Amino acid sequence: MSSGKKMWSAALLATAVLAVTAACGSGSGGGGQSADGKIKLRFSYWGSDARQKMTEEAIKKFEAKNPTIDVEGEFSDWASYYETLATKVAANDAPDVITIEIRGLREYADRGTLADLASKVNTADIDSKVLGTGAIDGKQFAIPTGVNAFSLMVNPGLVESSKAKLPDDTKWTWDDYVKLSSQITEGSGGKVTGTQLSWNPAYLQIYAAQKGEPFYNGNKLGMSPQTIKDWWAVMQNLIKTKGAPDAAKSSEIGATSIDQSLLGTNTGAMGMWWSNQLGAASKASGQELDLLRMPKVEGATTGGMFLQPAMFYSASSKTEHAAEAAKFIDFMINDPEAGAIILSDRGLPASSKVLAAVKDKLPDADKKTLEFIDKVKSELADPPPAPPKGSSAMEDILTRYSEEVMFGRMTPDDAVQKFITEANASIAG
Template identity: 60%
Template structure:
């Protein structure tokens, strides 16, 4: 449904002749008003409002209105505003939405408008399509395994060697933790995010996307589900019903509530997970299949800043993005909330201000940078992938569908979404 709404809205943008922007000067003596849309938690909203205030102090003729939503409603809201010719001047989007929004003419080319000389050029390329710089990465992420070291050592267990551990090692270690705690603490929680499947498939040399379609084989999808089923069957982790309760929010996770020793989340979520648990959390490489030549782990922009193609204030919008990615003052406020800064100078300036958890992320990212796969921009329709994969995965884990049928159904539905 979200995909249909977004596609319909963006199609309206593509054919609309009305050049309406999300902001106007408000009729107040040459002042410029920008609307900046973004999603996230309450803590992100507070950080962002502080950053906006700092920008306005440096740019007294520009007012920035933060248009905040939770993630579940963000894209529907953005699509509706875009369809109405009232797109925010500066929009946050994910990598999954880049091809969608750029392909339908909703985004402006930022090349030459935002200074990018100090940004990581390999990451910057992940905002380019058809030779145009439609998006500026806010920061970078990866998808690691996270472990509660305090809980692990409390039960007399050692930290795994993440350079050599396998999926079987991970399940065995998790199973042992569940048993030792008398099922008061689970060995691991698991995550149905496509990033987890992407890592798993990457170890087999399969990309998640290839030539505008899903690049995964049915067998790899079924084997990933078998891994999740084994976690449940061995009681290394809880059943599907329990995992459904925790949702996809870090603050509700078993890791954050000290009910799990292991779990996989985005690296920039370590700080929130650590604060929730109040314990010592560490990042590890994801386990590997025996004989795998690649880790499957990959670098990805946490999100992007983009400028609406309909804005009347592209210069002011670019100035705001430039501040957010290039100014150490903004970096010191936002820190790693939108991923670790891709501007090396900003990262160096704020390193001492990062929380202990964020400093761990910085060190971890530096240690594995040579093992990460290049960034790949998903095709149009990828915004729906998480929902499609979750439905298929739940159907298998709840016993409502056989893996063979579910894999075929997933690929059919996913490729249909990508072909729209």
């Protein structure tokens, strides 16, 4: 789940025309029937080349078990996924099975794009609170593929070689985080930077929770202006103490994928990402990486971290093959053979039975992720519900105003008021 800043801006432009153009589509959507008489399902998803390869392998396994069904994968990179999907939906040509993430769930569900999958897919082995994140107004529009948590990743070797010490992550504060980042940069002679900045809304959500504030309160932001300014101050202090790159470099790095990050290129010792990205970061760096709890606000009574589905499978409300679409989703969620192929690529499997079946087959980095999630599970907040419609633009809005502050082009006081106004307008409904 990379930042997707460009993706969401484009997607909003495309989805804005759905209500107007949906009635103009000429097709019925879905896959229809292939020339050999088999039912054809179209399945849209995004990701890396590695994800495409394993997904195609899982599809072949499904087809072998269901010889009357052909599944056609519609794969794209992350940046173009939602723009392409919105265009297809607007043209009444939605795929039968749609991969979606929580930020886009309400937008598509509220437009009638998604089918209610309640009782259509076996969800008995999925935690009820995790499953509930895919439900809106009592209808189960999406089934979670797997779970992860927004966490701090660290390269212990680079920390130690910089003559710094890893923290006790059950006790450390944001001041400790800034100090450690600065020590790493200084101790390495500038060859390694302590950390890199992140504008992921999950980061701010965790920080706000530590202050007892929700990110959203209905169709508006629930955070106080002071909390947002305090969060920016952490990043300003990181830049000031050289614990993170300057504003220009931070902006440049922030637009790249995890394999091009400071952590991924072994030029930085820490960074914040979703826990299911530990494998990708470890592979890119070639180093042993670990996960840490996020630092806390001084005196906080909660760490603010939470479980969240990595993504969901959903079905088009217009599909002509609803039973087959549900059968494919059920396979991808519940079949141990599918789980053995996909492993933790879409988060640690949401099905407890599948997770038990594949945990010994997980790569070492993913075993670390599982151990970390198990260790902190009792501290994690319940998975948040799907955010308001329009929240898909939040990361773009947050990044723009955060960078204005980091570059010194706007004062925190001016930026916070403009950010809140624009963000609230986006999610007003």
